[in-house]
Amino acid sequence: MERFPAVTLKLPDWIDEIARPGEIFVSQEERMRFVISLAARNIERGTGGPFGAAVFEVATGALIAPGVNIVVPQSCSVAHAEALALMVAQKMLGTFDLGAPGMPRMELITTAQPCIQCFGNVWWSGIKRLVTGASTQQTEAIAGFSEGPVPLDWAVLLRDRKPSIEVIEGVLADEACQVLQRYKESGGYIYNPDNA
Amino acid sequence: MERFPAVTLKLPDWIDEIARPGEIFVSQEERMRFVISLAARNIERGTGGPFGAAVFEVATGALIAPGVNIVVPQSCSVAHAEALALMVAQKMLGTFDLGAPGMPRMELITTAQPCIQCFGNVWWSGIKRLVTGASTQQTEAIAGFSEGPVPLDWAVLLRDRKPSIEVIEGVLADEACQVLQRYKESGGYIYNPDNA
Numbered sequence: 001m002e003r004f005p006a007v008t009l010k011l012p013d014w015i016d017e018i019a020r021p022g023e024i025f026v027s028q029e030e031r032m033r034f035v036i037s038l039a040a041r042n043i044e045r046g047t048g049g050p051f052g053a054a055v056f057e058v059a060t061g062a063l064i065a066p067g068v069n070i071v072v073p074q075s076c077s078v079a080h081a082e083a084l085a086l087m088v089a090q091k092m093l094g095t096f097d098l099g100a101p102g103m104p105r106m107e108l109i110t111t112a113q114p115c116i117q118c119f120g121n122v123w124w125s126g127i128k129r130l131v132t133g134a135s136t137q138q139t140e141a142i143a144g145f146s147e148g149p150v151p152l153d154w155a156v157l158l159r160d161r162k163p164s165i166e167v168i169e170g171v172l173a174d175e176a177c178q179v180l181q182r183y184k185e186s187g188g189y190i191y192n193p194d195n196a
Numbered sequence: 197m198e199r200f201p202a203v204t205l206k207l208p209d210w211i212d213e214i215a216r217p218g219e220i221f222v223s224q225e226e227r228m229r230f231v232i233s234l235a236a237r238n239i240e241r242g243t244g245g246p247f248g249a250a251v252f253e254v255a256t257g258a259l260i261a262p263g264v265n266i267v268v269p270q271s272c273s274v275a276h277a278e279a280l281a282l283m284v285a286q287k288m289l290g291t292f293d294l295g296a297p298g299m300p301r302m303e304l305i306t307t308a309q310p311c312i313q314c315f316g317n318v319w320w321s322g323i324k325r326l327v328t329g330a331s332t333q334q335t336e337a338i339a340g341f342s343e344g345p346v347p348l349d350w351a352v353l354l355r356d357r358k359p360s361i362e363v364i365e366g367v368l369a370d371e372a373c374q375v376l377q378r379y380k381e382s383g384g385y386i387y388n389p390d391n392a
Binding site for chain 2: 002003004005006007008009010011015016019020021022065066071072074075076077078079083084086087088090091092093094095096097115116117118119120121123124125126148149151157161162163191194
């Protein structure tokens with residue numbers, strides 16, 4: 001009898017060539033530059049969309065897990081960069097809650113403001129801080145991607161959540177936008193339109 | 197060198213004992229009764245939370261993929277029932293877009309109104325219809341689960357999306373609520389509180 005398959009989501013092989021678990025990224029800018037490099041390489045290698053993200057320990061800057069968008073090559077609309085980083089981090093640490101008692105504070109750094117799906121991923125992930133690069137306006141204007149009906153007060157909602165999720169916006173936004181611009185200019189595929 | 201692991205999400209083994217790909221569920225109620233039975237069995241077997249979902253072909257009622265909540269046992273906050281059903285369906289059909297040109301219309305049937313994360317999953321999945329059982333008010337009141345900051349006009353947003361996602365609410369809501377009630381009474385674990 002045919003069975004229902006398991007779903008396996010796998011980061012591209014090149015990620016293990018450029019990063020390792022526990023690697024230290026001291027400053028916020030270093031962390032953001034790393035996730036922007038993930039987005040750039042993901043385009044160059046043809047392994048997915050122009051988005052990168054990673055979970056770090058806030059205090060030490062230790063890399064817990066990177067993520068890139070693998071929606072198209074791995075046939076999964078859930079597989080945005082943020083979701084991958086969060087899922088791989090939870091797998092590494094053996095918990096569904098990155099904010100579980102006794103854990104160090106974790107943050108998600110992402111090249112672009114979360115779409116409606118990633119906003120929901122963040123909400124339940126247990127991270128204590130979210131750091132973004134390009135704004136939704138930039139992502140939609142430059143590359144033509146849609147972010148869906150994210151509440152206008154998304155950052156306030158995260159900050160007012162209990163426990164709270166701190167939000168820092170616009171870190172290295174220009175560099176994050178450049179990757180989107182390159183993707184657009186190279187004729188990159190804009191999947192999942194919601195304005196057809 | 198330590199590497200970053202792949203993430204594998206696997207439906208509980210008992211699912212293959214009670215359902216097979218392509219099985220026909222003629223009416224809306226039959227489809228909802230099936231996903232409620234998934235939620236109930238998921239509690240009984242201790243394989244996850246009290247939520248079930250499935251993707252069906254709208255016209256034929258053919259089951260494409262079932263899903264249950266496996267957040268806690270599989271250490272993944274993304275692994276809500278709706279996400280599983282959508283990811284397994286996309287894997288079965290080899291596409292990230294269940295609404296791709298030439299595909300039959302697909303629907304997601306779910307025992308409870310989507311949380312903020314599942315709302316985002318639905319938005320990008322390609323399904324053309326969403327059918328819900330218990331309302332958010334019921335889920336939060338009966339079982340103590342939170343659904344997060346879902347927009348109040350979530351159903352309107354889905355209907356007004358282009359392409360549109362039709363919404364049918366409250367199918368067999370009483371039966372869906374009974375599963376939540378049993379979970380609550382059995383002392384079921386309410387994970388991921390956002391009101392700590």
